Amino acid sequence: MKKLASLKQLVNRRQLLFSGLALAVLSPRAVLAEESRLPTSRTRHSAAKKSNSGKFIVMLDPGHGGIDSGAVGEEGSMEKHVVLEIANTVRQLLSSHPHIEARLTRDSDHFIPLYQRVEIASQHGASLFMSIHADGYTDPSARGASVFALSNRGASSAMARYLSDRENAADAVGGLKVQQKDQYLQQILFDLVQTDTIKNSLTLGKHVLDTIRPVHHLHSQHTEQAAFAVLKSPSIPSVLVETSFITNPSEEKLLGTTAFRKKIAGAISDGIVNFYNEQQRRNRRVS
Numbered sequence: 001m002k003k004l005a006s007l008k009q010l011v012n013r014r015q016l017l018f019s020g021l022a023l024a025v026l027s028p029r030a031v032l033a034e035e036s037r038l039p040t041s042r043t044r045h046s047a048a049k050k051s052n053s054g055k056f057i058v059m060l061d062p063g064h065g066g067i068d069s070g071a072v073g074e075e076g077s078m079e080k081h082v083v084l085e086i087a088n089t090v091r092q093l094l095s096s097h098p099h100i101e102a103r104l105t106r107d108s109d110h111f112i113p114l115y116q117r118v119e120i121a122s123q124h125g126a127s128l129f130m131s132i133h134a135d136g137y138t139d140p141s142a143r144g145a146s147v148f149a150l151s152n153r154g155a156s157s158a159m160a161r162y163l164s165d166r167e168n169a170a171d172a173v174g175g176l177k178v179q180q181k182d183q184y185l186q187q188i189l190f191d192l193v194q195t196d197t198i199k200n201s202l203t204l205g206k207h208v209l210d211t212i213r214p215v216h217h218l219h220s221q222h223t224e225q226a227a228f229a230v231l232k233s234p235s236i237p238s239v240l241v242e243t244s245f246i247t248n249p250s251e252e253k254l255l256g257t258t259a260f261r262k263k264i265a266g267a268i269s270d271g272i273v274n275f276y277n278e279q280q281r282r283n284r285r286v287s
């Protein structure tokens with residue numbers, strides 16, 4: 001049900017247009033109800049949702065933790081420690097930004113289930129979610145950074161699960177009470193919001209790849225798409241960054257140095273700032 005609350009807050013002009021179209025097809029009476037609810041463009045929530053402090057909340061998620069060490073390098077470096085240090089550095093770097101506030105899903109070595117990480121981001125009213133990892137692979141020659149966003153297939157399975165929850169199905173979408181018989185309508189609205197979220201996630205991914213490219217080898221030049229559980233937030237742009245391969249001996253050495261971790265953290269924070277700036281420009285154009 002929390003998910004629906006955040007759907008409501010995320011609705012931007014384009015989504016309202018889409019949902020208006022969907023409603024028009026399915027129920028003319030519902031359209032009237034929806035229109036009377038619409039705020040003026042000035043008060044309309046946008047994709048750059050803000051916290052109470054007015055800041056753009058970035059939820060950084062250092063992968064693994066506690067009993068889950070993540071990938072382990074040849075020399076015994078553990079992914080869970082390396083990614084916590086990188087995430088902490090990203091937070092420090094972003095702390096000087098006047099409009100962005102970074103928070104961490106974990107700031108110590110403890111285990112958090114994947115679904116809870118998404119939940120934490122939603123509870124904090126995050127506008128962006130980024131899971132930070134250091135890849136592991138059987139072939140030690142695999143190297144470089146990659147960025148992942150949710151695949152459409154993953155999205156549809158998330159939608160299926162979401163829709164299977166009868167309680168949620170009776171809840172409100174976009175402030176409109178939807179009966180269970182309108183599940184088809186809900187499916188359309190959910191799909192539209194998630195499609196928009198994936199689009200924003202791909203934009204975020206592109207910004208992060210563009211800022212990592214000058215400082216480190218890229219394993220993949222484009223944002224890849226997969227069904228990672230931590231990326232299944234229906235309304236928060238989410239990416240997973242594999243900073244490098246901890247199972248590659250030379251990258252394990254790099255990850256062990258403060259200089260390299262700072263370099264990667266700097267690239268990640270620049271990518272986030274560039275994404276934020278693009279969102280701001282887009283919001284100015286639509287308001």
Ligand SMILES: [Zn+2]
Nearest residue numbers: 063070133134
């Ligand atoms: Zn990992």
